[in-house]
Amino acid sequence: MKQNYEIDEIYRKAFNDFQEEEPSRLTWAALSEKIVYKRWLGINFSKFSYRVATWSIATIIIVGVGLTTYFVANQDKETKNITNLSQNSSNLSKNQSTQTSDIKQNKELNSQSTASTPNNDFDNSKNSTNKVGTINSNQTSEKTTNNPSNQVAYKNKNELSITSTKSKNKVDNFEVIKKEMLNSEDSYEIKSAVVQTDIEKPIPFKNEKTQINSGNIDSTVVVNEIKTNNSSDNNIKKKINTDSTVGVISAKQLPNQNSKKSAYRNFAVSLFAGSSYIDKTFGSTAGNEHYTAFRLHNEAPINTLALGAEISYRFNRLVLQSGLNYTQFGENINYEIMNVTDTKSINIPIIEPIYNQDTAVIGWDTIGWIDFKDTTLALKQYNRNNRFDYLEIPLLAGYQFGKKRLIFEVSTGLSFGFLVNAKGVILNTKENDVYEINSKNDFPMNKNIYNFVFRFKFAYRINENWNIYLQPNIKYNLNSAFSKDFPINQKYNSSGFNFGVSFDL
């Protein structure tokens, strides 16, 4: 057995103060990159790369907002120009001294329309002489035949065009390039339609009496409102509204509609579920740099479930939203902390012998005491999942774009969250113990939070009432998730996707 201990001794002596050569691969530069400055979206950032990433994202957001604003502004401007153009067109035709028989027909149609639908917002018989053409469908099926005029009506009018019914005031080759959906087989509504010619030159208005000839109409003409409504007639003919009158539209018989229901058509309810990636940032960290660094290093972001039921109100392109959402914040922690479990004071006497005259020891005398503090340290490991559940009430405003069945919406606002459940542990700022959290009332939880919310929404209209949508979203705590008595200002942020379905009331 002796040799066993010898081999131990050989190694113990050899490696007691052994120093290896310089690390060949590991350099300070490489190591300093590993000493994480921030962790965001699950990615560890050095101080430099964090700054680069932050500025890059800020730039992307600013450019994105700028482009969106530019796009929206241009769209409005274009619509405005188109409206003016169509008004010019109307005025011009209004000045025509002689109307053809087609115009008379139009007058007749408009008169019929007014009589049959007295409550129609878009009816305006006094402008009936302004009509220069009719709006027809490109589709050739389901053509109504008992129309008293030359105008035709179709169901499912996805491709409307306008053709002149007057020989001297021709407005040819119009194509509807934008409009809202016609969903029902029995009724439809066009709130906005843009018609466009294939000629780029401006309208050559030389004087008021200038006639519009075929090929002289320029660019685009907007039909702001085209709406059909219930009527007792089998075939009703509706003119478009006066601001942009370029023609009349004929429509097939519509069923009676509930006017009350119609008033609520701008409301929609939606349900969604999704996943959110939860991370956090710390506010002012002065004096607590190590604490925050330790937590960022030993805590991992999580993915959580998001649920919600919301109601929205839409007018024009603006949308207001509210409802009730369920959100979960938190993190997964893995702490190893050293704390003092026991401290004992031990007093050891200093004693000296007492001699007699013959220098023989005859006793012992205590001349002092030495104090020792025996400290017991324990390494505690916490491998836990912090989960903080909130019910939130969002208050959002948004703007909606749309083309055919696709709808794009951007919205932002605040949400107010109420803590309903909490479970986990949070390291104390002395870094030697944790706060156990078993309910929403436990320190250091803050029961109320409010958040900044920003969402995109990509929706697809399935039919007249139902939409499905994908909704990327981000959310930031605006106040700390912890109470004011806790020195650390901790704010969660989430980014994720919701999948939902909405129903237009």
Added chain:
Amino acid sequence: MALSEIEIIEGCKKADKRAQQALFEKYSKRLLGICMRYCQSKDEAEDVLQDGLVKIFFNINQYKGDGSFEGWMKRIIVNTALNNYKSNLKRYYHSDLEDAASEIVSEVNLNDIFEVKDLLNIIQSLPTGYRMVFNMYAIEGYNHKEIGELLNISEGTSKSQLSRARQLLQQKVAELQGEKVAICEINK
């Protein structure tokens, strides 16, 4: 001017890069020496050293001045090496205990001077489990109960592996000793 140990500790507690770099430059060789005993190659040892240093930087506030700072760092490095061993258990080659066992060689003369590098090469050539137990018991001073808890093995296994490790080391050290004697005689 080189920072003192206290300045390094206080600086690192404030996440001061200059202090962190000073710590790296002052202690990296010694800490790498520990990693080398627990790892099979220098590359692996440097990986462990990197992880260990990151832990040291992030946990330095837990060092309250109880005991030596170097001892505290060594413990973190050893723990990191053990975690590395546990996470790579499937990758390591485990030789059969019986195959690894060999006859006990004669006494080793303590007066012989062995190159540390030679001893390092020998210990690195041990099967990983043996190397871990021998390092922890013979050099770090853990007892079998602690080793069992840290490596998730029984005390009996720890004792057995230590015994086998010693046998192998003695055999290899004796071979090294024989080679050295032979070289000396040739030189004469």
